[in-house]
Amino acid sequence: MLQLRGNPFQVRWVIMSTLLVGIVSFYASFFIMKKYHSNDNNLDHYVEIVSIVLILSMAYFYVFIRLYYNGDLLTYFISYQTSIQTPPYLALLPATLFAILGIVFQRYHHSIKQQGNVYILKNEKLELELALVKSQLNPHFLFNTLNNIEYLIKKAPDKASESVIQLSSLLRYQVYEMPERKVKVEKDINMIENYLALELARLNNPELVMFKKTVTNTDVLIAPALLFPFIENAFKHCNLNELDAYIEINLKGSDTIIDFTIKNSKYESRSIENPAHNGVGLSLVHKRLNLSYPNLYKINVEDLKNSFSVSLQISLT
Numbered sequence: 044m045l046q047l048r049g050n051p052f053q054v055r056w057v058i059m060s061t062l063l064v065g066i067v068s069f070y071a072s073f074f075i076m077k078k079y080h081s082n083d084n085n086l087d088h089y090v091e092i093v094s095i096v097l098i099l100s101m102a103y104f105y106v107f108i109r110l111y112y113n114g115d116l117l118t119y120f121i122s123y124q125t126s127i128q129t130p131p132y133l134a135l136l137p138a139t140l141f142a143i144l145g146i147v148f149q150r151y152h153h154s155i156k157q158q159g160n161v162y163i164l165k166n167e168k169l170e171l172e173l174a175l176v177k178s179q180l181n182p183h184f185l186f187n188t189l190n191n192i193e194y195l196i197k198k199a200p201d202k203a204s205e206s207v208i209q210l211s212s213l214l215r216y217q218v219y220e221m222p223e224r225k226v227k228v229e230k231d232i233n234m235i236e237n238y239l240a241l242e243l244a245r246l247n248n249p250e251l252v253m254f255k256k257t258v259t260n261t262d263v264l265i266a267p268a269l270l271f272p273f274i275e276n277a278f279k280h281c282n283l284n285e286l287d288a289y290i291e292i293n294l295k296g297s298d299t300i301i302d303f304t305i306k307n308s309k310y311e312s313r314s315i316e317n318p319a320h321n322g323v324g325l326s327l328v329h330k331r332l333n334l335s336y337p338n339l340y341k342i343n344v345e346d347l348k349n350s351f352s353v354s355l356q357i358s359l360t
Contacts, residue, residue, distance in 0.1 A: 060103055060106045061103070061137045064099045064100075064102070064103045064137045064138050064141070065137050065138070065140070065141035066141070067095075067099060067138075068095065068096060068099050068137070068138040068139075068141040068142045068145065069141040069142070069144055069145040069148075070145065071092070071095045071142070071145070072092045072095070072141075072142040072143075072144075072145030072146050072149070073145040073146075073148060073149045074149075075088050075091050075092055075095075076088065076092075076145065076146050076149035076150065076153075077149055077153075092142055092146070095138075095142070096135065096138040096139055096142050097135075099137075099138040100135045100137075100138045100139075103137060103138065189210075191206075191241045191242060191245065192206055192207065192210055192241070194245050195241070195244055195245055198245055199244065199245075202244055205244075206241055206244060209237045209238075209240055209241050210237075210241065212233070212234075212237050213234060213237050213238060213241075216230065216233075216234045216267075216268070217268075220234075220267045220268075221267050221268060223267055224266070224335075225264035225265060225266060225267070226264065226265065226266075226267045227261060227262050227263070227264060228258060228260075228261055228262075228263050228264070228265050228296055228301070229258075229261035229262070230267075231265060231267065231268065231269070231270065231271075232256060232258070232261070232294070234268065234271065235254070235270065235271060235274060235292075235294075236254070238271065238274065238275070239252065239254055239274070242278055246283050247284065248283065248284075248286070251283050251288055251289050251290065252283070252289075252290045252292075253289070253290070253291050253292065254292045254294075255292065255293050255294070256293075256294040256295075256296075257294070257295045257296070258294065258295070258296035258297075259296065259297050259298070260296065260297060260298050261296075263296060263297070263298055263301075263359060264359075265301060265357070265359070266331060266335040266336070269328065269331060269332070269335070270294070270303050270355075272327070272328045273303070273305050273328070273353050273355075274290075274292060274305060277290045277292075277305055277307040277351070278290065280307065280309045280310065280351065281307040281308055281309055282308075282310060285308075287308065288307075288308045289306075289307065289308050290305070290306075290307040290308075291304075291305065291306045291307070292304075292305045293305070298359070299358065299359050299360045300356060300357065300358055300359060301355075301356070301357040301359065302355075302356050303353075303354075303355045303356075303357075304352065304353065304354045304355070305352065305353050306350060306351070306352035306353075307350065307351055307352075308349060308350055309349065309350060309351050329342075332355075332357075336357055336358070339357060339358040339359075340355065340356065340357045340358065341354075341355070341356045342354070342355045342356075343355075
């Protein structure tokens with residue numbers, strides 16, 4: 044501000060002029076910098092801002108001369124040379140300060156917007172990765188189930204109709220529930236029971252497979268078919284035709300946690316797919332856990348000489 048001395052009329056005009064110059068300078072630099080973010084030619088934009096600051100400063104200085112020297116620029120410079128007066132370069136101060144504020148505010152606004160865009164992109168990336176993992180699991184699941192049905196048709200044609208109904212339920216689950224981010228745990232349990240029924244129907248000793256469930260709230264939501272690959276993997280690597288073979292499945296659930304354990308016998312010379320390594324089915328489950336429950340799950344895998352077990356706890360809060 045050049046000067047606040049003088050009568051009330053002059054002071055009011057100086058204040059109004061300062062505010063007007065500041066507002067125009069602020070918004071001009073704000074929108075010019077906004078245009079800069081969408082254009083790589085940033086030097087031209089800074090030239091525009093400097094030009095506007097100079098024009099506003101000259102207009103501000105002209106108002107000052109009109110108010111205090113009746114528009115006589117020569118009188119002002121004579122007075123400035125002979126007495127202590129406000130330096131003319133201070134006319135640059137309001138427009139420059141508000142232009143800088145406009146630039147800073149636009150950069151801050153752009154930074155916040157960029158952070159929001161990064162957050163949205165991360166969410167979209169997460170959705171795409173999750174969809175990719177699900178699409179990779181689906182063919183693997185269907186292939187094994189159809190093999191089971193084929194076996195049942197050859198061994199027990201009278202049970203084929205029931206098996207087809209169970210397969211239909213499994214496929215319905217895949218079509219309508221798998222695309223969802225979360226489903227009721229009751230639906231997952233039904234899917235597991237249908238799969239077990241298909242597997243047990245072709246066994247001579249179905250009592251070798253045990254499934255215990257203790258779920259206090261069947262309406263609690265979990266990622267769909269998250270536990271299924273562990274069960275599928277157990278059947279794949281366990282020879283249930285042997286008398287000492289077994290598969291033990293235990294599922295506990297509450298409003299805040301899912302506790303799942305599975306243990307099975309295995310061929311002595313075979314190593315089960317480890318979720319953290321190269322197995323297709325279980326490695327994808329590991330990826331799904333990271334995507335759906337980051338830092339909210341604990342998994343423990345024990346691959347022993349004659350047995351394999353997985354313990355998984357998922358926090359739902």
